[in-house]
Amino acid sequence: MNRKNSAIRDPVHNYINLSPEELELVDTPFVQRLRWISQLSGVRLVFPGAQHTRLAHVLGVMHLAGEYANQVYKNDDQREYLTQLARLSGLLHDIGHGPFSHAYDDTVFRDLYPGNLHGHDAHRMKIVDSDFIKPYIEKCGIESQALKDLWNGKDAVLQAIVQGTLGADRMDFLLRDAYFSGTTHFGTIASKRLIDSTLIADHDGIPALHYNLKVIEDIFQSLLGRFFMYKGVYFHRASAAADILIRKLLDASKGPLDLPGRTDNLDEYQWINEYTLIGEILSSKDPELGEAKYYTKRLLSRDLPKLVWEAIIPENVVKAVSGDLEHDSITIAEGQFISKIKSEAQNQNIDVPQLFTSFTYPMSTIDTQEFQAGNVYLYDDKNKLGLNKKSVTLQEAMDNTAYFSSFLSPVNMRRERYVMIRVFANKQDVAWIQDNVKINISSTDSNIAETSY
Numbered sequence: 001m002n003r004k005n006s007a008i009r010d011p012v013h014n015y016i017n018l019s020p021e022e023l024e025l026v027d028t029p030f031v032q033r034l035r036w037i038s039q040l041s042g043v044r045l046v047f048p049g050a051q052h053t054r055l056a057h058v059l060g061v062m063h064l065a066g067e068y069a070n071q072v073y074k075n076d077d078q079r080e081y082l083t084q085l086a087r088l089s090g091l092l093h094d095i096g097h098g099p100f101s102h103a104y105d106d107t108v109f110r111d112l113y114p115g116n117l118h119g120h121d122a123h124r125m126k127i128v129d130s131d132f133i134k135p136y137i138e139k140c141g142i143e144s145q146a147l148k149d150l151w152n153g154k155d156a157v158l159q160a161i162v163q164g165t166l167g168a169d170r171m172d173f174l175l176r177d178a179y180f181s182g183t184t185h186f187g188t189i190a191s192k193r194l195i196d197s198t199l200i201a202d203h204d205g206i207p208a209l210h211y212n213l214k215v216i217e218d219i220f221q222s223l224l225g226r227f228f229m230y231k232g233v234y235f236h237r238a239s240a241a242a243d244i245l246i247r248k249l250l251d252a253s254k255g256p257l258d259l260p261g262r263t264d265n266l267d268e269y270q271w272i273n274e275y276t277l278i279g280e281i282l283s284s285k286d287p288e289l290g291e292a293k294y295y296t297k298r299l300l301s302r303d304l305p306k307l308v309w310e311a312i313i314p315e316n317v318v319k320a321v322s323g324d325l326e327h328d329s330i331t332i333a334e335g336q337f338i339s340k341i342k343s344e345a346q347n348q349n350i351d352v353p354q355l356f357t358s359f360t361y362p363m364s365t366i367d368t369q370e371f372q373a374g375n376v377y378l379y380d381d382k383n384k385l386g387l388n389k390k391s392v393t394l395q396e397a398m399d400n401t402a403y404f405s406s407f408l409s410p411v412n413m414r415r416e417r418y419v420m421i422r423v424f425a426n427k428q429d430v431a432w433i434q435d436n437v438k439i440n441i442s443s444t445d446s447n448i449a450e451t452s453y
Helices: 020-026 029-036 039-043 054-072 079-092 103-104 108-111 119-130 134-140 144-151 158-162 169-179 192-198 214-236 235-256 259-264 272-281 287-300 325-347 369-375 394-399 404-406 427-436
Strands: 006-010 012-018 198-203 206-212 304-315 355-359 376-377 391-393 418-425
Touching: 006 054, 012 054, 012 325, 020 029, 020 079, 020 134, 029 054, 029 272, 054 079, 054 158, 054 169, 054 192, 054 198, 054 427, 079 119, 079 144, 079 169, 079 418, 103 108, 103 119, 108 119, 108 259, 119 144, 119 214, 134 144, 134 287, 144 158, 158 169, 158 206, 158 427, 169 192, 169 214, 192 198, 192 214, 198 325, 198 376, 198 391, 206 214, 214 376, 235 259, 235 272, 235 287, 235 304, 235 355, 235 418, 272 287, 304 325, 304 427, 325 355, 325 418, 376 394, 394 404, 418 427
Parallel strands: 206 376
Antiparallel strands: 006 012, 198 206, 304 418, 355 418, 376 391
């Protein structure tokens, strides 16, 4: 007797269908722990609706990756297998995430995987090879090595489907984050139209994922929307302030709670999530967790640091200091602002106010570096661009489309990527700083912060 498929109601994709074998995998503790890890961490302290979880996201990525693969491999004898591989890759791509997601990368995973900026990606490789998950993957007809090969880019088409610039991962998180944040005017993506336009074609003799040239406007709109989501939601000043507290509480608790060791021990890690971690911190009587408890209480009561200085600087200028983005951002903040605070405090013979520095990833409206790294290709079978080739890069398509060239000029401006460097202070120190040091916050810059909580 055949077991029936199951369907999950989803506000973004309506229904997400799962086979019985996929449902068994979803119901394992390691996948279910994503139900207790927020998708947006600090953002939910600004946009109260943004309470969605990593579990909802990975289910959405699984769904979209399957839709992509069904379209791309519709004439392939291995269509069923490749679609299943894409779906499981989407479902498990975030399985390594720790509490508060990327903040865990910057604190706990940094100790566990030195030099790796994305520790959760390294940790997922260990998890899918473990007895906790591997047998369930194999029940779905997939080997864990095939998943690792996909994530490592062994098959460029499959990697682009799941985690490319326009892949299922980014498509779902923009749609989902915009929906729950109340910013759908930013995160609007014609997902079905884009997916239905895909095909495999050769680019310089190598098979690659292509989008039909007719959807270039849809691609452009999705990239612009993504930029505004980063600027107005993910990098919102209050979101950044909340993330500072999150990193502080993780830094202060990782030693006393041995988070690196317990994360490395998968039997323990499957039960570590935001709820259990906060519970451990607040219920502990260990004096070594005093600092962690302080920052946890500040986070839970929304006692956020306040922005006192901000600079938006070209990436190449920031990295000109030493080439290390984090180190150089801190150096610039120190030289341009923090040193003034210290000097004035010394002149007045008072303690230097507590300051927190944060920085964003390099970003721009249209990021040509990402096009090149992400291999976004368009298929021009009717030679509308006049380049006499069917496979063109997204940058070539924009350069040879008159209205894009006009909209994006001058060329050197559109290729610039910027880093936002910020300094925050505790609210009781803000008035003194404002009175004693010249503030440089780009408050005239259009920002959704004007209408958000």
